[in-house]
Amino acid sequence: METEGQYFVAVVGGAVAGSVAAEVLADHGVRVAVIEQNKRPYGKIEDGLPRWHAEQRKQEYARIDARLKKPRVYFVPSTKLGRDLDFQDLCNQWGFSAVILANGAWRDRDLGIPGAEEYVGCGLLYQNPFIYWYNHKAETNYSGPQYDVPDQAVVVGGGLASIDVVKVLQIENYSRALRERSVEVGLHELEKGIPAACKAHGIEPQSLGIRGCTLIYRRREQDMPLAQAPDNATPEQIAKTEQVRLKMLRLARDKYLFQVLDRTLTTGLLVENGRLAGLKVSQSKIEGRKAEPIPGSERELRAPLVISSIGSVPEIIPGVAMKGEYYALTDDSLPRYAGCERVFGVGNVVTGQGNIRVSQTHSQKVASQLIKNYLVARDGHGGASSSHAATEARAAARATALKETLGTLPTLSPGEMVALERRIGTLQERAGYSGDYDAWIANVTPPDLE
Ligand SMILES: Cc1cc2nc3c(=O)[nH]c(=O)nc-3n(C[C@H](O)[C@H](O)[C@H](O)COP(=O)(O)OP(=O)(O)OC[C@H]3O[C@@H](n4cnc5c(N)ncnc54)[C@H](O)[C@@H]3O)c2cc1C
Known part of the structure; x- marks a missing residue:
């Protein structure tokens, strides 16, 4: 036309x-x-x-x-x-x-806990500005906010982007620990897999003393939206997709050495000295698409940094x-x-x-x-x-x-x-x-x- x-x-x-x-x-x-x-x-x-x-x-x-x-x-x-x-x-x-x-x-979707916004930049970060920083921080003219990347951070998420957030945290922590031992290992080498990159330099990753970050997800590991079943999927296709998700998660954990807490809901904030010091979390009961907190299962999950990666709108x-x-x-x-x-x-x-x-x-x-x-x-x-x-x-x-x-x-x-x-x-x-x-x-x- x-x-x-x-x-x-x-x-x-x-x-x-x-x-x-x-x-x-x-x-x-x-x-x-x-x-x-x-x-x-x-x-x-x-x-x-x-x-x-x-x-x-x-x-x-x-x-x-x-x-x-x-x-x-x-x-x-x-x-x-x-x-x-x-x-x-x-x-x-x-x-x-x-x-x-x-x-x-x-726009990052709200963490969904009343009062959480007060702690943005003070123990709480959202995925979009965090990845922006990561992608630009090495530029001489970068003038945006600078973020510390401590060990043992908690990432709230479950989707592919949250795995990227976890990877950034782990790569940054291992890169820093290796540098402290005067071993320079590039980003691309670490991204191929942290254990292999460390071993290539004669270092056991465990010897670096990094505890690793934790990804928390409200449903089961096999429900993580890392792979999608086709529309109107049969029970067999759903089962297959769940296996693919579990495999993807296992491979990611093997390569980047992080923990996963599935069936975990964020229910409150842990605040100390005006700073977010972690989250209150409960175990969740899964019924279909619903994830409800199990009464009496609430506990504290301490973390020097919480990153929310639960979607963008x-x-x-x-x-x-x-x-x-x-x-x-x-x-x-x-x-x-x-x-x-x-x-x-x-x-x-x-x-x-x-x-x-x-x-x-x-x-x-x-x-x-x-x-x-x-x-x-x-x-x-x-x-x-x-x-x-x-x-x-x-x-x-x-x-x-x-x-x-x-x-x-x-x-x-x-x-x-x-x-x-x-x-x-x-x-x-x-x-x-x-x-x-x-x-x-x-x-x-x-x-x-x-
Ligand atoms: C952490 C992360 C990892 C990802 N990894 C992958 C991956 O491995 N593979 C993959 O395929 N996809 C990946 N994606 C997703 C992929 O990058 C996006 O789905 C895709 O690039 C979106 O393209 P878009 O053009 O729709 O939106 P965008 O890329 O968001 O483009 C929107 C444009 O609009 C501009 N804009 C916004 N607001 C205004 C305004 N008010 N006025 C004027 N301009 C405005 C923005 O500056 C931007 O240029 C990832 C995303 C994230 C966040």
Whole structure:
């Protein structure tokens, strides 16, 4: 379908989901402004995926770059929706044909114990800032918070990201202990497995005196969401998935030497001298998906640091209506915002959890549906122009029927296109972005970024 010069779409967030949506639309003649809060557009690839995924991160950066450099894509860095741009304005005043939210899930889900927020930075940390720190702390220009990584921390979680948090803690502790013995062992070597890395340097890991961190999970080990059973799984498939989860957990424990306390619920805070000194925990009784504390099983779990890694949800943006922890988007295959027909969601902002592939395919599907169902080609039939009057009439009738059943996105006149381009140019100028994507990325990439 050729929609050249008729539609202008704003995509909020330039990482996997945002760049994929931008590419699909731009390839169909749609102009796309990609509004990204950071200087670099890589989202969770840079700030979530721990830095030992060096090769994968490089490849994903290159893919995102290639998409954002496409003709008709206008990259707008250092511009945050909710801070530099108002959501209602963007949807209703700017004149875009549609707005696509691709801004991911950056708000850690609350630990869920009343009063816990008081101790953030004082014995309690959340996963997102912790991994951000880990990925950037070695850069000379890093100016964010610094975190201590003591031995015997407790991680509340159970999902894949919480295993990454545990790995960071263990790798940091072993790396420090080895350094104290004047043995330098690199991150990548330790990430392959702590016992093997220690032994390669003639050291028994136990001799370093590290007790290790503890991962607590409210259900059983075999319930940990480390692997997913297919939809409508049979009992055999569920049993197989549980075996896969147990195996993954066993391998992780063997390689990174941490403890797991399953069937453990956090029920309270342990506070000493104004600092979180651990958690009150209870054993849980599992009934189906429910995990209830067993009366009388409460005990204290002391820890110099508690890291909560129980999931990420979209950040609250002024003016964006919420449905629970998520934006008020419909649940169907084309997630549409309840408050405005022309606003859609793609990637982590919709799915919350997920992985690179899930974000990519979700965004591809939604953007392709938009093209197919909501954009009307200039010649009205979604194909090459035909001079044949009957074909044109049929195509026009089809387009009208489509418009009546689904509604289409507004097209823009050439004058409106130019005006919108000018306003986007002003945003780019304010960010210091000249339009040369490669030069910008080269300039804003820390020289010592891993
Ligand atoms: C610890 C951890 C480990 C992981 N490991 C893996 C793994 O091994 N393999 C895997 O496949 N996946 C992994 N993932 C998941 C994967 O990284 C994400 O699912 C995926 O990258 C999400 O892509 P996205 O584009 O949907 O969201 P994001 O990457 O979050 O992109 C959102 C973009 O929107 C921008 N943004 C946010 N708010 C605003 C705003 N208000 N205004 C403008 N811009 C905004 C952000 O800066 C960001 O660039 C991991 C995630 C974590 C946290």
